[in-house]
Amino acid sequence: MNVDQLIDGILEQDTRAIARGISIIENRSPQAETILRRIYARTGRARIVGVTGAPGSGKSTLVDRLIAQYRQADLRVAVLAIDPSSPFTGGAILGDRIRMQAHGVDPGTYIRSMATRGHLGGLARAAVDALSILDAAGFQIILVETVGVGQDEVEVAKTADITMVVLVPGMGDDIQTMKAGLMEISDLFVINKADRDGVPRVERELQALLSLTDRSDDWTPAIVKTIALESVGLEDLVSAIDQFFAFMKTSPRRTERQRERTAARLRELLQERLLKTALQVGNAEGEFDALVKRVSAKELDPYTAIEMLMPKLERRPIEDGVGKF
Ligand SMILES: Nc1nc2c(ncn2[C@@H]2O[C@H](COP(=O)(O)OP(=O)(O)OP(=O)(O)O)[C@@H](O)[C@H]2O)c(=O)[nH]1
Ligand SMILES: [Mg+2]
Structure with missing residues (x-):
């Protein structure tokens, strides 16, 4: 499969091409950029739903049940599971595969795991690019x-159109310590494992916390109770997701949100590109490495080291395509 065939395959919803495309992105192979450039115009139609929450809260079970709901409505559904790297949950990956297998042969669903480790350019970047393919x-x-839990995960959640946070009863004070960053990006809360004791308490604490959170778009995050294992509350969850999209459609914040995301993405790409160029230019004669040695040996402080490198970067002529920075 050459790049043209691969791109055609992706656009024609061919599972093998989609899988290949995501692998190319994961490995940051040279074709990755070509693919991403050429498919960009075809993106922006999917509803990207982020599902986050503590390990074991039932995210995979919920996702599995959501697939079933959406398939019933005849929608094509893809899942990107960012594997938990924590030693407590590392073993869940196999379980995830088995559980989600029920949909494995359905061409209207595509499920893909991405490893948290070993991504050049960061997990968030690879995940966002994989989302473009899907x-x-x-x-x-x-x-x-x-x-x-991690910053990478929060970054991924930020790229979703809607982010739902899965909580469970008995979290106790954990809700209070829930990352402020996570609170801000949560559009919807799911209290899963509602078959357990302590639902009213989590709900109360959540509401208290929500009353303190000020959202610029005036959306009030819904709270939905589910028993994912028994598919209880799934229709409510789907309709809460729909309501959010309906709200966003008319919200003046929508364009703004889109622009913020685009700006963040461009900034990230720019940063990556400038750093790469700077290191190439700055280290053409081994200057960067020499400075590293001197700073490590405490002969020089890092701030002075950077000041010593800057003139070299600034002298770089515009003609060779890089310009001044
Ligand atoms: N009692 C009860 N158990 C549930 C419910 N939903 C999921 N579980 C169980 O909770 C455990 C964890 O579920 P997962 O879906 O793997 O949770 P997860 O959040 O994806 O976990 P990680 O991916 O490891 O972070 C499994 O044993 C599920 O069977 C529920 O509604 N009630
Ligand atoms: Mg899981």
């Missing part, structure tokens, strides 16, 4: 499962 491939719903 979006261009015409999946109407893309569910992204992340464990709400």
Whole structure:
């Protein structure tokens, strides 16, 4: 499969091409950029639903049940599961595969795991690019499962159109310590394992916390109770997701949110590109490495080292395509 065939395959919703495309992105192979450039115009139609929450809160079970709901409505659904790397949950990956297998042969669903480790350019970057592939491939719903612990995961959640946070009864004071960052990006809360004791308490604490959170778009995050294992509350969850999209459609914040995301993405790409160029230019004669040695040996402080490198970067002529920075 050459790049043209691969891109055509992705746009024609061919599972093998989609899988290849995502692998190319994961490995940051040279074709990655070509693919991403060429499919960009075809993205922006999918509803990207981020599912985050503590390890074991039932995210995968919920995702699995959501697939069933959306398939019933005849929507094509993709899942991007960002594997938890924590040693407590590392073993869940196999379980996830088995549980989600029920949909494995359905061409209207596509499920993909991405490893948290070993991504050049960061996990968030690889995940966002993989989302573009799934979006261009015409999946109407893309569910992204992340464990709400690390910065990378919060970054991924930020790229979703809607982020739901899965909580469970008995979290006790954990809700109070829930990352402020996570609170801000949560559009919807799910209290899963509602078959357990302590639902009213989590709900109360959540409401108290919500009353303190000020959202610029005036959306009031819904709280939905589910028993994922028994598919209880799933219709409510789907309709809460729909309501959010309906709200966003008319919200003046929508364009703004879109622009913020685009700006963040461009900034990230720019940063990556400038750093790469700077290191190439700055180290053409081994200057960067020499400075590293001197700073490590405490002969020089890092701030002075950078000041010593800057003139070299600034002298770089514009003609060779890089310009001044
Ligand atoms: N009692 C009860 N158990 C549930 C419910 N939903 C999920 N579980 C169980 O909770 C455990 C964890 O579920 P997962 O879906 O793997 O949770 P997860 O959040 O994806 O976990 P990680 O990916 O490891 O972070 C499993 O044993 C599920 O069977 C529920 O509604 N009630
Ligand atoms: Mg899981």
